[in-house]
Amino acid sequence: MTNHWVDIKNANLVLIMGGNAAEAHPCGFKWVTEAKAHKGAQLIVIDPRFNRSAAMADYYAPIRTGTDIAFLGGVIHYLLSHDKINHEYVKAYTNAGYLVNSAYGFEDGLFTGYEPAKRAYDKSTWSYVKGPDGYVEVDATMTDPRCVMNLMKAHYARYTPEVVSNICGTPQDQFLHVCEMIAETSAPTKTLTIMYALGWTQHTVGTQMIRTAAMVQLLLGNIGMAGGGVNALRGHSNIQGLTDLGLMSNLLPGYMTLPMEQETDFQKYLEVRALKPLRPGQLSYWQNYPKFHVSLMKAWYGDAATKDNDYAFDYLPKLDKIYDILQVFELMHQGKMNGYFCQGFNPLASFPNKAKIGGALAKLKYLVVIDPLATETSEFWQNFGPYNDVDPTKIQTEVFRLPSTCFAEENGSLVNSSRWLQWHYQGADPPGEAKADPEIVAGIFLKLRELYRKEGGAFPDPIVNLTWNYAIPAAPHPEELAREYNGRALADLTDPADPTKVVLKAGQQLDSFAQLKDDGSTACGCWIFSGAWTEKGNIMARRDTADPSGLGETLGWAFAWPANRRILYNRASCDPAGKPWDPRRDIIHWNGSKWVGFDVPDFKPDSAPAQDMGPFIMQPEGVARFFTLDKVIDGPFPEHYEPFETPISTNPLHPKVVSNPAARVFKDDLEAFGTAKDFPYAATTYRLTEHFHFWTKHAKINAILQPEQFVEIGEELAKEKGLKAGDQVMVRSNRGFLKAVAVVTKRIKPLTVNGKTVHTVGVPIHWGFKGVAKNGYITNTLTPYVGDANVQTPEFKSFLVDIEKA
Amino acid sequence: MASQSLDIARRSATTTQPPNVRGDVPKVAKLIDISKCIGCKACQAACMEWNDYRDKVGTCNGTYNNPPDLDADQWTVMRFTEYEPEGGKLEWLIRKDGCMHCADPGCLKACPAPGAIVQYGNGIVDFHEEHCIGCGYCITGCPFDIPRLSKKDGKAYKCTLCSDRVAVGLEPACIKSCPTGALVFGTKDDMIHHAEGRIADLNSRGFAQAALYDPKGVGGTHVMYVLPHGDKPEIYDRLPKDPGISPWVSVWKGVTKPILGLGLGVIALGGFIHYVTKGPNEADDEDAKEDKHERR
Numbered sequence A: 001m002t003n004h005w006v007d008i009k010n011a012n013l014v015l016i017m018g019g020n021a022a023e024a025h026p027c028g029f030k031w032v033t034e035a036k037a038h039k040g041a042q043l044i045v046i047d048p049r050f051n052r053s054a055a056m057a058d059y060y061a062p063i064r065t066g067t068d069i070a071f072l073g074g075v076i077h078y079l080l081s082h083d084k085i086n087h088e089y090v091k092a093y094t095n096a097g098y099l100v101n102s103a104y105g106f107e108d109g110l111f112t113g114y115e116p117a118k119r120a121y122d123k124s125t126w127s128y129v130k131g132p133d134g135y136v137e138v139d140a141t142m143t144d145p146r147c148v149m150n151l152m153k154a155h156y157a158r159y160t161p162e163v164v165s166n167i168c169g170t171p172q173d174q175f176l177h178v179c180e181m182i183a184e185t186s187a188p189t190k191t192l193t194i195m196y197a198l199g200w201t202q203h204t205v206g207t208q209m210i211r212t213a214a215m216v217q218l219l220l221g222n223i224g225m226a227g228g229g230v231n232a233l234r235g236h237s238n239i240q241g242l243t244d245l246g247l248m249s250n251l252l253p254g255y256m257t258l259p260m261e262q263e264t265d266f267q268k269y270l271e272v273r274a275l276k277p278l279r280p281g282q283l284s285y286w287q288n289y290p291k292f293h294v295s296l297m298k299a300w301y302g303d304a305a306t307k308d309n310d311y312a313f314d315y316l317p318k319l320d321k322i323y324d325i326l327q328v329f330e331l332m333h334q335g336k337m338n339g340y341f342c343q344g345f346n347p348l349a350s351f352p353n354k355a356k357i358g359g360a361l362a363k364l365k366y367l368v369v370i371d372p373l374a375t376e377t378s379e380f381w382q383n384f385g386p387y388n389d390v391d392p393t394k395i396q397t398e399v400f401r402l403p404s405t406c407f408a409e410e411n412g413s414l415v416n417s418s419r420w421l422q423w424h425y426q427g428a429d430p431p432g433e434a435k436a437d438p439e440i441v442a443g444i445f446l447k448l449r450e451l452y453r454k455e456g457g458a459f460p461d462p463i464v465n466l467t468w469n470y471a472i473p474a475a476p477h478p479e480e481l482a483r484e485y486n487g488r489a490l491a492d493l494t495d496p497a498d499p500t501k502v503v504l505k506a507g508q509q510l511d512s513f514a515q516l517k518d519d520g521s522t523a524c525g526c527w528i529f530s531g532a533w534t535e536k537g538n539i540m541a542r543r544d545t546a547d548p549s550g551l552g553e554t555l556g557w558a559f560a561w562p563a564n565r566r567i568l569y570n571r572a573s574c575d576p577a578g579k580p581w582d583p584r585r586d587i588i589h590w591n592g593s594k595w596v597g598f599d600v601p602d603f604k605p606d607s608a609p610a611q612d613m614g615p616f617i618m619q620p621e622g623v624a625r626f627f628t629l630d631k632v633i634d635g636p637f638p639e640h641y642e643p644f645e646t647p648i649s650t651n652p653l654h655p656k657v658v659s660n661p662a663a664r665v666f667k668d669d670l671e672a673f674g675t676a677k678d679f680p681y682a683a684t685t686y687r688l689t690e691h692f693h694f695w696t697k698h699a700k701i702n703a704i705l706q707p708e709q710f711v712e713i714g715e716e717l718a719k720e721k722g723l724k725a726g727d728q729v730m731v732r733s734n735r736g737f738l739k740a741v742a743v744v745t746k747r748i749k750p751l752t753v754n755g756k757t758v759h760t761v762g763v764p765i766h767w768g769f770k771g772v773a774k775n776g777y778i779t780n781t782l783t784p785y786v787g788d789a790n791v792q793t794p795e796f797k798s799f800l801v802d803i804e805k806a
Numbered sequence B: 001m002a003s004q005s006l007d008i009a010r011r012s013a014t015t016t017q018p019p020n021v022r023g024d025v026p027k028v029a030k031l032i033d034i035s036k037c038i039g040c041k042a043c044q045a046a047c048m049e050w051n052d053y054r055d056k057v058g059t060c061n062g063t064y065n066n067p068p069d070l071d072a073d074q075w076t077v078m079r080f081t082e083y084e085p086e087g088g089k090l091e092w093l094i095r096k097d098g099c100m101h102c103a104d105p106g107c108l109k110a111c112p113a114p115g116a117i118v119q120y121g122n123g124i125v126d127f128h129e130e131h132c133i134g135c136g137y138c139i140t141g142c143p144f145d146i147p148r149l150s151k152k153d154g155k156a157y158k159c160t161l162c163s164d165r166v167a168v169g170l171e172p173a174c175i176k177s178c179p180t181g182a183l184v185f186g187t188k189d190d191m192i193h194h195a196e197g198r199i200a201d202l203n204s205r206g207f208a209q210a211a212l213y214d215p216k217g218v219g220g221t222h223v224m225y226v227l228p229h230g231d232k233p234e235i236y237d238r239l240p241k242d243p244g245i246s247p248w249v250s251v252w253k254g255v256t257k258p259i260l261g262l263g264l265g266v267i268a269l270g271g272f273i274h275y276v277t278k279g280p281n282e283a284d285d286e287d288a289k290e291d292k293h294e295r296r
Helices: A006-010 A030-039 A068-081 A087-093 A148-156 A161-168 A172-186 A206-220 A239-244 A266-271 A285-304 A310-315 A325-333 A354-361 A437-455 A478-486 A667-671 A700-705 A715-721 B042-051 B106-110 B137-141 B163-167 B173-177 B188-204 B247-262 B264-276 B278-294
Strands: A013-017 A042-046 A059-061 A192-196 A230-232 A339-343 A366-371 A398-403 A412-415 A420-424 A493-495 A498-504 A588-590 A595-597 A681-686 A710-714 A728-733 A736-745 A751-753 A756-758 A760-764 A799-805 B008-011 B028-033 B077-083 B091-097 B117-120 B125-127 B183-187 B211-213 B223-227
Touching: A006 A030, A006 A192, A013 A030, A013 A172, A030 A042, A030 B188, A042 A172, A059 A172, A068 A148, A068 A161, A068 A172, A068 A206, A087 A206, A161 A172, A161 A751, A172 A206, A192 A206, A206 A230, A239 A412, A266 A285, A266 A310, A285 A310, A325 A354, A366 A437, A412 A478, A700 B042, A710 A715, A710 A728, A715 A736, A715 A799, A760 A799, B028 B188, B042 B173, B106 B117, B106 B125, B106 B137, B106 B247, B137 B247, B173 B183, B183 B188, B188 B211, B188 B223
Parallel strands: A013 A042, A013 A192, A042 A059, A192 A230, A339 A366, A366 A398, A681 A760, A710 A736, B028 B223
Antiparallel strands: A412 A420, A493 A498, A588 A595, A681 A799, A710 A760, A728 A736, A728 A799, A751 A756, B008 B117, B028 B183, B077 B091, B117 B125, B211 B223
16 A cells, blocks of 8 residues: 555545455445445445445446546546646656656557567656756646657547447446546545555456556646545455565565576676666665665575675576466476465466366375464365366375464564554464474474485585574574564674764664664664564563654554554645645645654655756656566556456457567467457456455354355346356356355346446355365365466456356 | 443333443444445454354355355454446445344343343443343344344354453454444444535535434444435345334234233243243244345
8 A cells, every 4th residue: 555544534535546455445435435424434335246345335337347547547548638637746746747758658458669579668768858957848738749749649539439339338328427536636625535456456467557547646646645546455364474475486575576597697687677766866775775675685695795705696586487376386287396385375277267276286296284273285186076077086286284374363563554664462372383484494494404404405504504593493483583583783883973982882773774784783674664663672562652743653552563654655744845735635745844743754855846856756856657678578658458268359449459569378278269250258266254265264263154156246147147146157257167056136236348348256265175164165166377567467357258157 | 241241221122220320321323324335244254253253155046145044153344236227326225234223122022031142331322132032022022123042052143243342342353343334333322423524425416315223123233334325225135115123023922011011930941941942933934034034
């Protein structure tokens, strides 16, 4: 989230789109009811289904699954053509006036530089025009046809209400009503908050859907404001912590990145990440990358990381490509990956095309599953009748199941959507032989290290030199790990203003990442978590609810990364002169000598407004980007592309380029896509309030509240198919089928899309063949094996099925 | 539960003065704001946990209503209704159903077993199952169709409004668990005041008929609803528009009054006879209940 859960209460207008907060985030949704009850806020819900959130909405509009960019692109067009934008904000805080490379263009669904054989772009033209001083050229009047604003206007001029309605199936009057409601928040004293979740991420254009939302918010001047922002509702506890700590194949902790295989030079690796300002006077905070990185390597390798060995840079793996989960299972399926550790992950249930996942697991020599529950994955080799129809005699994979603890059986912190690290305490002892994950991993590590020490190997250094100074090496305490993430001084640290004054003695915990050094004198396991466990103790365990502003900026409650900051980009809550756009939303302001207020300023604390430093300090421009250069791989402006399985078999905007041309598709998976001819209905998967992923079907109460697998279809489709509520139905995609009870509902209506009637079939996840709920089919039997072009999140939300009475 | 045995206002089939040495205690109420309820069923889960009962893992009947009805092992359920008036907007109405804790409780009036049903001074109507003879008259007496006989022990069960929690100053478990503030608890006066604010908000959002549901036919209730369509309670899964105590109860009372005059010994004997013949009685009631609820 740019903002945080409590801050939702400050909004005038709440847009839930690409998510279903009431259903999937019922506790967080309370802040929507607060905004409605106490601030008179309005709630808009846009979704293919009239869902639990819609039941609470002041205005609901339907949309065809996978077409959110068309809808939001239409909103951008509406705001620009009706002049409903915060002009001063857009001018001062975005790249709207920046001039773009004259070679950049967009035609017939493709941006410049497309290379069809690679399914990738040469992004070199997606760049700014730079002046002789090395800085980007800006036309503050925004009259130059090559400035971002005019390119953006031209790009979205195609997204008229007629076009939007034709693609999305949203009736034009309803689309326009939503536009009018949103446009009202362009006033500096009104805010819109956008709440989204997997309904945006799980598409082949997921990253771009979220970007489109950010663009809408920038035009309205709602980023940085209390009650504004683009707010990702994280689902899996602790998924925010997972990304923060860099548990993606290409990430290091704190959103640093692993080097690619050509990046063998340490200084060059740092240079391209420590971005120099693109405009005069900008902070460009990533210039501190070397401090974060060197401190990380000191935390990991201690004395083995020295200036002379580039702080053990050679210990890091260099990637030839991104090893996301789709890539990993593709390699497994090809027989190129033979062993797999599966920790807190149930891929047989959670990843698309179950047949492929199960087939891949069957090719492994060994599979290690670390989980508190007996997952489907750990029993993929067992025959469970129709739910898992495999022949165990033909599967040779050796499976090790290592029982681990649940969150309530251990101390530790979880990071919530608000970026809050909240410490919690063990509530119960784990059952049986279950051990905490650190203990399990430590056991494996110590054994491996012993083998490397004894037997050597091609390159044992990264294993044998890893810092492992835990009190009990076989069972590191969560407290020790937390202190390590926070970081400590390795030598006495002095005040930069007065070198005779020692700020921290060697060995003391750091106060914040501002103290990090690139000379090896500090160690820090995750720079954005620095400040969570200082010399004052465990900051994450604080539970002070004091809220002096009444806006919910409870700085004494837990710890929010970065630097205990509650609202990101909060400098943008003030006008360029440093005065809050809205006096009732005064979270920080310039007091004449420094930035002060109820939140921690996301800014250089003493940079006067006259110095023209931009509020988006992580960007080398200092401003937010409408035109996003080469930072995403599928285009500098979001464009509507159809899901890979589209019910209309074309893209009305550009029939020659139907789906995302830059999305990676493996050959077998391309062949496994179905077409509308055989599978005429748009399908989408989702969660239900009564369950949490594939866990709670193991819990009796949840099983009582939602016992048996079902699918949802509209009354019109039911009538066509001769189905009634309670009937058993079979839902088929080109990859498999499931059978479930039909819920026939008024809440899913057929949509008219490109002259065709499109029905939606809703398929909840949650069921499987382990647990106490009624056994069911794995929903991801149906879903397609293709991911978002940028981050490879699978397209669980949009695919094609057929349905019949079972 | 007998935690409030000093604050009893009424006791079934009893003519002697109930204990109320402490005098007046404030009336309590639960307010269910339908406009804030997302149907998450947290209250159902909390009810199961606090009261420590577990229904069976059932089946999906083609709706979100799970379990599909109240039961001796399910004291509250969500009832989902898709309401789409001609030419109007679709609404998904979600009503938490359970005991309304009537000020004038039909169940208590109908109950022939001394002390099986009590009404506390704070308004909570509670079943004391150890005195229940399983006759099922409370079901007939209830205008909201709430109590259910258990197949395990033949006794009638329903929501206690967590009288045990309330007795020690805690809110009912459902209130504690509600994530959106759709459920609130306090004195009845405060809840009426709270409802006024909610109704004003709903009026401003186009629900001109929003109203508090506190039906006079049963003397008002200690569980009340804020209904966005206050003029049409029946659209919320047949919430009765004008509930009252069944005339059957008056007939029963007419018959029993002279009997009561004969003294408690006769009542005890009657209870004993009921108890002995409980088997066939229970079967009949079960059948009747099943017929009644199949349509859900």
